[in-house]
Amino acid sequence: MSKPLKQIHLAAHFPGVNNTTVWSDPAAGSHIEFSSFAHFAKTAERAKFDFLFLAEGLRLREQGGKIYDLDVVGRPDTFTILAALAAVTEHLGLTGTINSTFNEPYEVARQFASLDHLSDGRAAWNVVTSWDAFTGENFRRGGFLPQDERYSRAKEFLATTNELFDSWHGDEILADQSTGTFLRDAKAGAFVHQGQHFDIHGQFNVPRSPQGRPVIFQAGDSDEGREFAASSADAIFSRYSTLDQGQAFYTDVKSRLAKYGRRSDQLLILPAATFVLGDTDAEAEDLAKEVRRQQVSGATAIKHLEFVWNRDLSSYDPDGPLPDIDPDVSDNHISKGRAQVRMYRDPLATAREWRELAAANKWSIRDLVIETGNRQAFIGSPSTVAKTINDFVQADASDGFILVPHITPSGLDPFADKVVPLLQEQGVFRTEYEGPTLRDHLGLTHPDEVRDERAAS
Amino acid sequence: MSSTSPSPLHLAVALDGTGWHPASWREPVARPRDLFTASYWADQVAEAERGLLDFVTFEDGLGLQSSHYGELDGRTDQVRGRLDAVLIAARIAPLTSHIGLVPTVVSTHTEPFHISKAIATLDYVSTGRAGVRVQLSARPHEADHFGRRTFEPISLESLRSEAGQERLAEHFDEAADYIEVVRRLWDSWEDDAEIRDVATGRFVDRDKLHYIDFEGRHFSVKGPSITPRPPQGQPVVSSLAHQTIPYRLVARATDIGYVTPHDTEEARAIVAEIRAEQEAAGRADEPLHIFGDLVVFLDDDEATAVARRERLDGLAGEPYTSDARIFAGTPAQLADLLQELQSTGLTGFRLRPAVAGHDLPAITQGLVPELQRRDAFRRAYEADTLRGLLGLARPANRYAAAAAAATA
Numbered sequence: 001m002s003k004p005l006k007q008i009h010l011a012a013h014f015p016g017v018n019n020t021t022v023w024s025d026p027a028a029g030s031h032i033e034f035s036s037f038a039h040f041a042k043t044a045e046r047a048k049f050d051f052l053f054l055a056e057g058l059r060l061r062e063q064g065g066k067i068y069d070l071d072v073v074g075r076p077d078t079f080t081i082l083a084a085l086a087a088v089t090e091h092l093g094l095t096g097t098i099n100s101t102f103n104e105p106y107e108v109a110r111q112f113a114s115l116d117h118l119s120d121g122r123a124a125w126n127v128v129t130s131w132d133a134f135t136g137e138n139f140r141r142g143g144f145l146p147q148d149e150r151y152s153r154a155k156e157f158l159a160t161t162n163e164l165f166d167s168w169h170g171d172e173i174l175a176d177q178s179t180g181t182f183l184r185d186a187k188a189g190a191f192v193h194q195g196q197h198f199d200i201h202g203q204f205n206v207p208r209s210p211q212g213r214p215v216i217f218q219a220g221d222s223d224e225g226r227e228f229a230a231s232s233a234d235a236i237f238s239r240y241s242t243l244d245q246g247q248a249f250y251t252d253v254k255s256r257l258a259k260y261g262r263r264s265d266q267l268l269i270l271p272a273a274t275f276v277l278g279d280t281d282a283e284a285e286d287l288a289k290e291v292r293r294q295q296v297s298g299a300t301a302i303k304h305l306e307f308v309w310n311r312d313l314s315s316y317d318p319d320g321p322l323p324d325i326d327p328d329v330s331d332n333h334i335s336k337g338r339a340q341v342r343m344y345r346d347p348l349a350t351a352r353e354w355r356e357l358a359a360a361n362k363w364s365i366r367d368l369v370i371e372t373g374n375r376q377a378f379i380g381s382p383s384t385v386a387k388t389i390n391d392f393v394q395a396d397a398s399d400g401f402i403l404v405p406h407i408t409p410s411g412l413d414p415f416a417d418k419v420v421p422l423l424q425e426q427g428v429f430r431t432e433y434e435g436p437t438l439r440d441h442l443g444l445t446h447p448d449e450v451r452d453e454r455a456a457s
Numbered sequence: 458m459s460s461t462s463p464s465p466l467h468l469a470v471a472l473d474g475t476g477w478h479p480a481s482w483r484e485p486v487a488r489p490r491d492l493f494t495a496s497y498w499a500d501q502v503a504e505a506e507r508g509l510l511d512f513v514t515f516e517d518g519l520g521l522q523s524s525h526y527g528e529l530d531g532r533t534d535q536v537r538g539r540l541d542a543v544l545i546a547a548r549i550a551p552l553t554s555h556i557g558l559v560p561t562v563v564s565t566h567t568e569p570f571h572i573s574k575a576i577a578t579l580d581y582v583s584t585g586r587a588g589v590r591v592q593l594s595a596r597p598h599e600a601d602h603f604g605r606r607t608f609e610p611i612s613l614e615s616l617r618s619e620a621g622q623e624r625l626a627e628h629f630d631e632a633a634d635y636i637e638v639v640r641r642l643w644d645s646w647e648d649d650a651e652i653r654d655v656a657t658g659r660f661v662d663r664d665k666l667h668y669i670d671f672e673g674r675h676f677s678v679k680g681p682s683i684t685p686r687p688p689q690g691q692p693v694v695s696s697l698a699h700q701t702i703p704y705r706l707v708a709r710a711t712d713i714g715y716v717t718p719h720d721t722e723e724a725r726a727i728v729a730e731i732r733a734e735q736e737a738a739g740r741a742d743e744p745l746h747i748f749g750d751l752v753v754f755l756d757d758d759e760a761t762a763v764a765r766r767e768r769l770d771g772l773a774g775e776p777y778t779s780d781a782r783i784f785a786g787t788p789a790q791l792a793d794l795l796q797e798l799q800s801t802g803l804t805g806f807r808l809r810p811a812v813a814g815h816d817l818p819a820i821t822q823g824l825v826p827e828l829q830r831r832d833a834f835r836r837a838y839e840a841d842t843l844r845g846l847l848g849l850a851r852p853a854n855r856y857a858a859a860a861a862a863a864t865a
């Protein structure tokens with residue numbers, strides 16, 4: 001007998017501050033007005049998605065010493081927008097990316113515990129570790145963190161917030177009006193933490209929230225990032241949405257769980273995935289090609305080439321050939337505030353390879369950037385896309401996907417209307433929410449049960 | 458607003474748990490078990506909005522509540538624990554449409570960059586109804602929650618000494634820097650920075666995004682904000698003040714100061730002092746509201762209100778004292794008092810309901826109609842933004858003005 005069908009988890013990533021988002025399309029709306037966020041969240045909830053996801057960057061990106069102006073710029077405060085979205089949705093999980101370098105545990109724990117109360121148990125935290133001094137210039141504490149300490153701080157940060165969440169057990173508030181006892185215990189919320197990064201003590205002032213702790217996501221990709229996820233996260237937001245890469249990542253990360261005493265179903269793998277739908281597969285392919293051209297204008301192509309060349313290439317014609325000059329391999333990078341820049345570990349080799357590719361295919365700079373950039377993860381008719389997603393999940397390339405539409409805010413609508421019903425027909429996606437909290441949607445146990453399980457074993 | 462009223466009176470309500478009296482939670486109307494739910498706060502703000510109030514404030518703090526100023530009291534007979542005020546306000550914003558939402562933020566341990574974008578975002582989700590009440594914390598036990606600074610023990614008495622005043626001045630200077638950074642960040646995007654120019658491929662005009670380059674004793678902040686300029690341009694900034702040093706902050710940096718006069722003479726003196734500081738700060742031309750804070754017990758007759766206060770004091774085991782004057786009486790008596798105080802130059806009042814479940818509806822259903830009969834309060838919301846309700850124009854962007862001056 002074959003193994004039972006896995007249920008798919010689906011989430012919606014609000015279109016981000018990068019060139020995946022096509023702002024030049026006539027259908028593109030505001031990326032900052034609340035009505036856009038409400039539209040997006042309501043579509044996700046109508047489609048019974050597990051959660052909505054927000055990314056975060058704490059300094060406007062720069063290239064060549066100037067604010068990068070070709071992509072969508074600007075976003076709201078993560079906690080504040082999620083709290084407002086809790087008012088216009090009932091079941092949808094609310095996942096916020098919050099940095100562990102430019103925040104303090106007491107404050108972040110208050111904010112997530114408050115969000116969890118105000119949403120009746122739907123809060124989740126994507127813990128990210130950007131540490132750069134460039135971003136640090138916006139903060140009191142500055143860019144004090146050496147790169148190799150980012151995960152040691154992140155780990156201790158998360159452990160400390162967990163101590164704060166657990167400092168209330170859930171039975172402290174009696175509020176007995178007749179006897180006049182409000183708190184069962186004067187020491188409710190007491191905590192002491194002494195570590196390398198934090199030396200704090202006192203009493204936490206938010207009582208235990210419905211989920212106990214927010215659901216924890218992790219998005220780092222390095223070996224350390226993967227270990228961090230295996231030891232402490234409930235889910236990973238990964239970048240591997242193809243079958244082969246997805247399976248490799250899935251196997252790698254799930255194999256790390258055992259040494260932390262965790263089962264394979266206690267860490268979900270949810271890659272980011274773009275999509276383009278058409279009435280037919282051929283139509284979708286044409287559309288996808290067009291979208292990629294919208295995503296990479298001539299000006300954008302030059303800027304992306306600069307990531308590799310690490311030089312000002314503004315004098316080059318995007319419709320002309322690649323530069324003859326070699327990349328600058330010094331450390332001081334032309335682009336600031338982006339995670340993906342560090343992906344090109346050997347710029348000289350990449351440049352050589354790209355020149356050869358361009359010559360062989362007669363590609364201009366813009367053609368090359370489009371062709372070497374990511375294709376959309378899912379392209380096709382609704383039935384093709386539904387089938388592909390299900391095949392990937394059943395083949396353990398992931399446990400589901402965090403979908404990233406390219407149009408704000410309506411880009412998710414066709415997926416909700418056309419793909420989700422097909423997945424529901426196949427019996428691999430919910431038709432009703434299983435319970436009220438995000439933990440229920442994700443099939444995760446409440447932290448109290450985990451603690452009880454460990455105590456019993 | 459009726460033309461017979463010389464100047465409209467502004468009314469706000471300060472929300473704090475089940476109300477300001479420490480035994481308020483024991484009243485049958487109090488709902489103490491609901492304090493950590495959204496619906497509790499939604500109901501409170503809906504009631505305030507039915508009463509056409511200008512705004513509500515939400516108290517907050519980075520430690521457990523305490524009956525002592527400078528330390529925890531270990532008590533279990535009063536409400537302890539609270540949710541983040543900015544997030545409560547954001548949660549309520551989509552459920553309301555006119556009332557202003559003014560959460561408290563603690564400037565001492567938080568990041569001005571985070572708070573600036575949080576209040577800007579509150580302004581977006583409320584389409585122009587956000588404000589902020591800035592409070593500092595000199596409490597050693599709250600500093601211990603962050604572990605970055607150590608503060609000496611503090612009490613209200615020690616604050617009155619010379620050393621105490623110096624220390625207070627330092628904290629308030631930091632708060633002034635904090636507000637300056639928050640405000641600069643709100644202006645760091647010009648209103649028309651987003652251009653979506655398909656021809657050139659540019660989403661923003663980066664000449665309309667500004668570094669704020671703030672450098673101060675406690676922090677430096679580069680900017681620009683990651684959040685575009687909020688709908689009101691500058692959300693409303695407010696702060697509570699009891700003496701000269703905080704009056705100076707009110708006068709220099711805020712749009713509303715909450716003050717606590719106990720009679721008209723004191724009110725007149727406070728108003729004079731703040732107006733003088735305002736002039737000294739070069740802000741004489743700018744509108745600055747001065748609101749009187751009052752704790753209120755409201756009933757249909759005075760004896761009932763007084764008896765209720767006494768009964769609650771009995772439950773609490775001691776008479777309730779407050780920095781603000783405590784009023785117990787009828788809506789008509791309160792209206793008389795407010796109008797009398799208004800004559801000293803106060804422009805509005807922030808009422809602290811002793812028992813939220815009782816005194817908030819008494820304000821909206823008793824006091825408000827009484828003031829309306831006297832043509833002293835609005836009969837319908839006349840504006841969609843908090844600045845609009847307070848008669849504050851949408852301010853020009855400091856950086857746009859500077860850029861225009863440079864090219865002129």
Ligand SMILES: Cc1cc2nc3c(=O)[nH]c(=O)nc-3n(C[C@H](O)[C@H](O)[C@H](O)COP(=O)(O)O)c2cc1C
Binds near residue numbers: 057127220239339
């Ligand atoms: C798919 C994906 C999405 C990410 N999104 C964010 C983000 O929104 N904000 C952020 O500051 N970092 C983001 N990151 C960065 C990581 O969380 C992490 O801090 C960074 O990659 C450095 O860790 P690493 O060296 O382990 O990859 C993202 C990373 C990945 C793979």
